[in-house]
């Protein structure tokens with residue numbers, strides 16, 4: 271536990287991720303004190319009421335004073351401005367990290383502001399829900415999920431190791447890679463799926479011939495899974511797309527290309543092609559279940575009473 | 583109950599849907615006897631072992647003899663051939679139905695074979711999981727899900743009513759519309775989302791720069807929901823796309839068009855457009871939850887221990 275314990279953790283941003291880090295830190299006993307700051311008075315008041323921080327303060331600079339771990343938990347586009355505000359108050363030797371869903375852009379925004387006597391270790395916990403705000407957090411959010419660290423080439427390995435074991439104490443599994451590789455992997459596993467889901471929900475919303483109520487009523491057949499993804503926070507996702515533009519456009523381009531091939535197979539009635547294609551994609555699902563990244567229960571376990579009826 | 587009770591229900595095809603109909607029929611006490619047939623000896627043996635039918639027979643013609651309700655539960659592309667096989671053995675006055683995910687094509691395949699003295703009422707229960715085969719069925723599959731009937735213009739209203747109340751006895755809510763409208767609505771809510779999910783999983787599978795294991799390991803960020811959709815039965819889905827070609831290509835075309843608009847907003851850095859777009863799509867999700875078509879629990883309720891940590 272020695273490597274994972276911090277005296278004072280400062281959280282800048284107290285939404286889903288910030289509040290979940292606070293709850294998980296308390297559960298793990300990984301810090302003596304958690305100090306929090308959020309932009310709006312409303313969020314600060316909610317945070318005080320919920321009590322996940324020991325102290326909620328009125329400025330980001332005040333929050334980071336004497337902290338040996340600072341985690342910036344704001345939308346990707348706001349990381350630069352927040353870092354500029356805290357830079358002058360950081361304690362020597364502090365570890366400064368973030369949770370942004372994009373890494374190259376966050377590094378480009380944060381690194382220039384940071385003094386030489388702190389350790390900057392960017393990180394991204396791959397855990398979230400479609401909800402946001404200080405009330406949506408909970409201690410188990412990171413359990414068995416991955417947290418990817420993207421330390422810079424000249425990072426202090428000791429600081430990186432401390433942050434890894436902190437995230438492990440919070441329940442996560444950890445990995446390291448370059449920021450560039452992270453941004454490409456996430457474009458595939460998260461950013462482009464979100465862009466696609468948002469677009470499909472937008473198409474459904476536009477269709478005049480299919481009324482809203484029909485789309486909603488009959489959504490259980492696949493569409494509703496897209497709507498859950500497309501219910502995520504608009505600010506967060508705007509920032510993700512603007513800040514991981516290159517990788518997202520690269521993968522979106524490949525997707526569009528591939529979609530035309532599938533579309534043509536449907537148009538020309540190439541049943542063998544479709545059958546082969548749909549068989550190949552099954553294997554990936556099997557891998558995900560074997561890797562413990564999802565439930566094998568049908569329909570994500572939504573159907574809880576399965577099997578019961580067999581007695582009938 | 584009088585309207586919902588059948589003497590003998592014949593099920594042709596004993597996969598996920600056929601076996602679930604059998605279990606649900608038993609639970610409801612909606613038939614005196616259930617007779618089943620499946621193409622392969624293996625499925626027939628499994629069905630006998632599981633015992634959801636009273637009798638499993640060796641030919642489709644034998645299964646329908648004396649049945650007052652016949653439900654064809656095979657992939658959409660096989661409905662015509664199966665109907666040709668049973669046509670000569672149908673009892674006068676029997677209701678003949680199906681469960682196919684596409685309706686115009688199934689009607690075109692089945693209707694020409696059917697004698698004038700039976701009542702053909704096509705139907706589609708909007709319920710399923712990514713699993714298939716006789717072992718995947720369960721009595722609760724249809725509970726609170728919709729079953730859409732698409733009776734032909736000259737259908738006997740009494741037969742349609744009987745079939746509706748049968749599906750209601752099985753737990754479903756029922757609705758009626760034309761086959762053409764059904765196929766358009768389902769293209770939006772189910773078929774195109776499946777095509778997109780299959781394509782995105784295919785893209786991920788192709789990428790050389792991102793290894794399979796990374797895609798699997800980091801799938802929790804959105805991609806894994808696509809893989810669940812894309813794990814559905816390849817034969818069923820090949821048949822859906824080949825048989826609902828026109829509506830699917832129509833909606834896919836709109837999707838591709840819209841995707842280019844979103845893509846351009848990302849490329850040009852139009853944050854306002856993206857934020858507005860992502861805000862609009864949230865409303866549809868809210869509608870789905872209010873309509874009782876999905877859980878409001880974060881992440882589909884995968885996170886069961888939420889809130890617990892707050893005590894910490």
Ligand SMILES: NC(=O)c1ccc[n+]([C@@H]2O[C@H](COP(=O)([O-])OP(=O)(O)OC[C@H]3O[C@@H](n4cnc5c(N)ncnc54)[C@H](OP(=O)(O)O)[C@@H]3O)[C@@H](O)[C@H]2O)c1
Nearest residue numbers: 283284285286287309310313344346348370371398402403
């Ligand atoms: N949600 C996910 O699924 C997920 C998963 C992994 C990583 N992340 C990353 O985690 C970060 C936070 O996401 P979240 O889900 O926790 O979001 P959230 O629930 O919306 O919370 C965001 C927090 O940042 C504050 N904030 C917003 N804009 C700000 C600005 N311009 N300046 C200063 N503070 C600002 C907000 O303050 P107010 O409440 O006062 O507005 C709030 O406390 C993002 O970088 C995101 O990429 C999210």
Ligand SMILES: NC(=O)c1ccc[n+]([C@@H]2O[C@H](COP(=O)([O-])OP(=O)(O)OC[C@H]3O[C@@H](n4cnc5c(N)ncnc54)[C@H](OP(=O)(O)O)[C@@H]3O)[C@@H](O)[C@H]2O)c1
Nearest residue numbers: 595596597598599621622625656658660682683710714715
């Ligand atoms: N799965 C869903 O989510 C869902 C939802 C609503 C409606 N549907 C519709 O329900 C129907 C059946 O789907 P399912 O999920 O039950 O599929 P399934 O689990 O794969 O079962 C299909 C059944 O049809 C039989 N069959 C397959 N090909 C055949 C052929 N050429 N001739 C005769 N019998 C054949 C199979 O026999 P063997 O086992 O012997 O091969 C099996 O008993 C499809 O029309 C589908 O569109 C499916």
